[in-house]
Amino acid sequence: MPDISNAALTVLTTAEPYAKVRAARAAARDWRLGRLAHAFSAAMPDRPARPAAPELLPPNRMPKRGRAGSDASRIAMIHALAHIEFVAIDLAFDMAGRFGARFPRGFADDWMRVGADEAMHFALLDRRLRALGSHYGALPAHDGLWQAAEETAQDPLARLAVVPMVLEARGLDITPATIARFEGAGDLATARILGRILTDEERHVRAGTRWFRHGCESAGLDPIPTWQSLVARHFRGSLKPPFNDSARERAGLTRAFYMVGCH
Incomplete structure (x- = not known):
């Protein structure tokens, strides 16, 4: 029987976007149906x-998106979001395949499901781009997200x-304003997609917070100062308001984590 790491590796080594989406869906389905061993x-x-x-x-070479509300600006925004979701497919399956052996089986349950969600989000956004006369790959994108994966490749708590x-x-912080921007432009179809993504993102953050706490408790670490130390060491940026405190709270990411300077 193939194991979960084999399925994750197939996703990560598939380049063509829709082949990656199919691989992600197949891996999540096979895991859910018991066709993959919990082995690595x-x-x-x-x-x-x-x-x-x-x-x-x-990131500093990315072209400007143009006049707010214009068709070109909306397409550029959707393309940027599609790229985030595309990279997020790999981030989820890398999480499961790279670190799953260090956690209980529920860790794999969560990140395989997250990976399937990200594949669905990408497909929805690319379909929307095509309805607007564009497609994923038509514009440049930045590689900052995978830099975070490289920076944390040896440490599951850091990841x-x-x-x-x-x-x-x-995403919990900025997506509500992005939804409002698309609604204001009359693009209700994109706004609905982003609403779906926002709902799923809250669950993803909840999974991350829950397993971070689990890992800290297993190692005898205090989660909040440990998180602040890891963010200061591994995150190339700063934590800036506004924060969606209510959504973060529902996801278990309380203000005690992020309302202290972590620059």
């Missing part, structure tokens, strides 16, 4: 496979601290 024989790659497009640029509890939590 395969090592995860340093970097996942990537398609020829989009061109990946440093949990930075990816779900900083990067995905930031």
Whole structure:
């Protein structure tokens, strides 16, 4: 029987976007149906496979999105969000395959489900781009998200601290305003997609926070100062308001974590 790491590796080494989506869905389904062993024989790659497009640029070389509310600006925003979801597929399966052996089986349950969610989010956003006359890969994108994975590749607590509890939590903060922007432009179809993503993101942050606490408690560490120390060491940025305190609270990420300077 193949194991969970083999399935995760297949996702990570698949470059073409819709082949990656299919691999993600198949891996999550096979895990759910008991077709994968809870074993970890395969090592995860340093970097996942990537398609020829989009061109990946440093964040400071990304082109401006243009006039707010214009069709071009909306397409650029949706494309940027689609890229985030595309990379998030790999982040979820890398989490399961790289670190799953160090946690109870429920850890794999959560991150395989997250990976399937991210694949669905990407497919919804790319479908929306195509309805607007564009597609994923038509514009450049930045590679900052995977840098966070590289920075935390040896430490599951650092990965949990930075990816779900900083990067995905930031989605809880900014997505409501993004939804309002699309609603204001009359783009209710995109707003509905983002509403679905926001609901799922809260669950993803909750999973990250729960397993971070579990890992800290297993190691005899205090979760809050440990999180602050790991973020200061591994996150290339600063934690800036506004914060969606209510959504973060529902996800278990209380103000005690992030309302202290973690720069």
